[in-house]
Amino acid sequence: MKIKIGEIEFQNPFILASGPATRTAEMIARAFKLGWAGAVTKTICLNYEMMVDVSPRIAKINGGLKNIELISSRSPENWVEDIRFLKNSYPKSIVIASISAEVNNPGAWQELTLMMQDAGADILELNFSCPHGLPELDMGNTCSDTPYLAGEIINSIKKVSKIPVWAKLSPNVSSIKHLAGVCVKNKADGITAINTVKGFAGVDIETGMPELNVEGLTAYGGISGNIIKPVALKAVSEIAVSVDCPVSAAGGIKNWQDAVEFIMLGASTVQICTEVMHNGYEIINGLQKGIYTFLKKHELNSLTEIKGKSLKYIKPIADLNKQAVAAAVIDHSKCIKCGKCYKACFDAGYQAITDSKNGFLKIDRQKCTGCGLCKAICPVKCIAMKVQDSVVPNLQL
Ligand SMILES: Cc1cc2nc3c(=O)[nH]c(=O)nc-3n(C[C@H](O)[C@H](O)[C@H](O)COP(=O)(O)O)c2cc1C
CATH class of the missing domain: 3.20.20.70 (Aldolase class I)
Structure with a gap:
C-alpha cells in the first residue's frame, strides 16, 4: 500500500x-x-x-x-x-x-x-x-x-x-x-x-x-x-x-x-x-x-x-461513437412494474416505453434514442442499455 x-x-x-x-x-x-x-x-x-x-x-x-x-x-x-x-x-x-x-x-x-x-x-x-x-x-x-x-x-x-x-x-x-x-x-x-x-x-x-x-x-x-x-x-x-x-x-x-x-x-x-x-x-x-x-x-x-x-x-464528445445507438432493454424478471420509467420517458423522453397487455412495459425501438434516462431512474436496476445496430431510431418522432 x-x-x-x-x-x-x-x-x-x-x-x-x-x-x-x-x-x-x-x-x-x-x-x-x-x-x-x-x-x-x-x-x-x-x-x-x-x-x-x-x-x-x-x-x-x-x-x-x-x-x-x-x-x-x-x-x-x-x-x-x-x-x-x-x-x-x-x-x-x-x-x-x-x-x-x-x-x-x-x-x-x-x-x-x-x-x-x-x-x-x-x-x-x-x-x-x-x-x-x-x-x-x-x-x-x-x-x-x-x-x-x-x-x-x-x-x-x-x-x-x-x-x-x-x-x-x-x-x-x-x-x-x-x-x-x-x-x-x-x-x-x-x-x-x-x-x-x-x-x-x-x-x-x-x-x-x-x-x-x-x-x-x-x-x-x-x-x-x-x-x-x-x-x-x-x-x-x-x-x-x-x-x-x-x-x-x-x-x-x-x-x-x-x-x-x-x-x-x-x-x-x-x-x-x-x-x-x-x-x-x-x-x-x-x-x-x-x-x-x-x-x-x-x-x-x-x-x-x-x-x-x-x-x-475520457474524450471530448466529438470523439465518441455516434453510430452505435444503444437502446433500453428491460429485464422483466426483475421489473417491479412501478411505472417510473414509463412516466419519465413519456414526459421527459421520447415516448418510447409503452404498456403491453400483460402489464409488462415494452420499448419501442423506432422511438428509443438510448438516452439512458429510464436506466438512470429505475429503482431496481432492471434496465440495461444495449447497442443493437439493426434498428435506427427516427429522431423526428
Ligand atoms: C469545516 C471545514 C474546515 C476546513 N478547513 C480547511 C483549512 O483550514 N484549510 C484547507 O486547506 N482546507 C480546509 N477544508 C477543506 C478540506 O480540507 C477539503 O479540501 C474539503 O472539505 C473537501 O474534502 P471532503 O469532501 O473530504 O471534506 C475544510 C473543510 C471543512 C469541512
Missing part, C-alpha cells in the same frame, strides 16, 4: 485533509497512531489573530456539509512546536504544513515556509482555495482566481524552500487545469484538488431564516462531502492528464472504493475531511483493509499499477 512521491514515502495513500480533524498535534498524533499515513495541518497564517470564528459554522446539507469556518487561529509559533513534536514522535508519518497569506505578500509566504520547514514539515501545502472569509482578506480563493499571482507566490516560495511544495486549488474557477498548469510551470511539486465548492445551505421555509443561522444572519460558505465528489473527480482527472506532477485528491471521499476511483483517475494520494468529521479517525481501518483486499483480488503489487488507468477513456 506504500506510495513513494519523490523522496517521500507514505505508508498508505490516506491523508487527513486540512480541517477540524487536524486542529492540533494531539489530534493528529491520535490519527497517526491509528494508521493514517499523513496529515495536512489546519491552515496556518501570520494574521492568525484575525481568524475569529462565528458559531455555529458547520451545517448539514444533503450529501455533505456546508461550513464557514476560517483557518487556524493558533499562532505559527504554536504550530512549529506541534510539527516538531509530531516529527519526533512519528518519524514515518508525513506532516504536511498548510500555509496561507495574502496574494500580494510573497514575504509572508516565505516567512511561513521557513518556519514550517525548520520545524521539520515534510511537505508544504499552499492554501490557494478557501472560498469563504479569506477572499475578503485577499487570501484563500483569491489566489486561485488570479493564476498569475499564484504562480508568483510559488516562485518566491521555491527560492527558499527545501521541501516539496503542493498547491491546493479551488474548484471555484473557470479552468482548474489552466491554474494547475501555471502552478507547475512555476515549479510546484504537487497539486491538491479540491477545496470546498462555494455554496449556500438553504432556507427554513416556515420562517424564511437561513440554515447555518448566526444570530439571524448567515454567509455563503464551502460545500464538502460526497456531494462534491463528481466535481473533484473531474478536477483531478483533468489535472492528471494535463500536468506532470503528483496529484493529491480531496473532495467527497467516503470509502476505499472512492479512493480507488480517484487513483484510477490519476491521483497518487487521497485526502479526507468530511467523512472523518462524521465517523472519526477509525475509518482508516476499513480504508486500509479495503485497499489491501482489492489489491489481492486483482493480483496487484501496488496501487501504482492502477494509477491513471481510466484516464484514457
Whole structure:
C-alpha cells in the first residue's frame, strides 16, 4: 500500500485533509497512531489573530456539509512546536504544513515556509482555495482566481524552500487545469484538488431564516462531502492528464472504493475531511483493509499499477461513437412494474416505453434514442442499455 512521491514515502495513500480533524498535534498524533499515513495541518497564517470564528459554522446539507469556518487561529509559533513534536514522535508519518497569506505578500509566504520547514514539515501545502472569509482578506480563493499571482507566490516560495511544495486549488474557477498548469510551470511539486465548492445551505421555509443561522444572519460558505465528489473527480482527472506532477485528491471521499476511483483517475494520494468529521479517525481501518483486499483480488503489487488507468477513456464528445445507438432493454424478471420509467420517458423522453397487455412495459425501438434516462431512474436496476445496430431510431418522432 506504500506510495513513494519523490523522496517521500507514505505508508498508505490516506491523508487527513486540512480541517477540524487536524486542529492540533494531539489530534493528529491520535490519527497517526491509528494508521493514517499523513496529515495536512489546519491552515496556518501570520494574521492568525484575525481568524475569529462565528458559531455555529458547520451545517448539514444533503450529501455533505456546508461550513464557514476560517483557518487556524493558533499562532505559527504554536504550530512549529506541534510539527516538531509530531516529527519526533512519528518519524514515518508525513506532516504536511498548510500555509496561507495574502496574494500580494510573497514575504509572508516565505516567512511561513521557513518556519514550517525548520520545524521539520515534510511537505508544504499552499492554501490557494478557501472560498469563504479569506477572499475578503485577499487570501484563500483569491489566489486561485488570479493564476498569475499564484504562480508568483510559488516562485518566491521555491527560492527558499527545501521541501516539496503542493498547491491546493479551488474548484471555484473557470479552468482548474489552466491554474494547475501555471502552478507547475512555476515549479510546484504537487497539486491538491479540491477545496470546498462555494455554496449556500438553504432556507427554513416556515420562517424564511437561513440554515447555518448566526444570530439571524448567515454567509455563503464551502460545500464538502460526497456531494462534491463528481466535481473533484473531474478536477483531478483533468489535472492528471494535463500536468506532470503528483496529484493529491480531496473532495467527497467516503470509502476505499472512492479512493480507488480517484487513483484510477490519476491521483497518487487521497485526502479526507468530511467523512472523518462524521465517523472519526477509525475509518482508516476499513480504508486500509479495503485497499489491501482489492489489491489481492486483482493480483496487484501496488496501487501504482492502477494509477491513471481510466484516464484514457475520457474524450471530448466529438470523439465518441455516434453510430452505435444503444437502446433500453428491460429485464422483466426483475421489473417491479412501478411505472417510473414509463412516466419519465413519456414526459421527459421520447415516448418510447409503452404498456403491453400483460402489464409488462415494452420499448419501442423506432422511438428509443438510448438516452439512458429510464436506466438512470429505475429503482431496481432492471434496465440495461444495449447497442443493437439493426434498428435506427427516427429522431423526428
Ligand atoms: C469545516 C471545514 C474546515 C476546513 N478547513 C480547511 C483549512 O483550514 N484549510 C484547507 O486547506 N482546507 C480546509 N477544508 C477543506 C478540506 O480540507 C477539503 O479540501 C474539503 O472539505 C473537501 O474534502 P471532503 O469532501 O473530504 O471534506 C475544510 C473543510 C471543512 C469541512
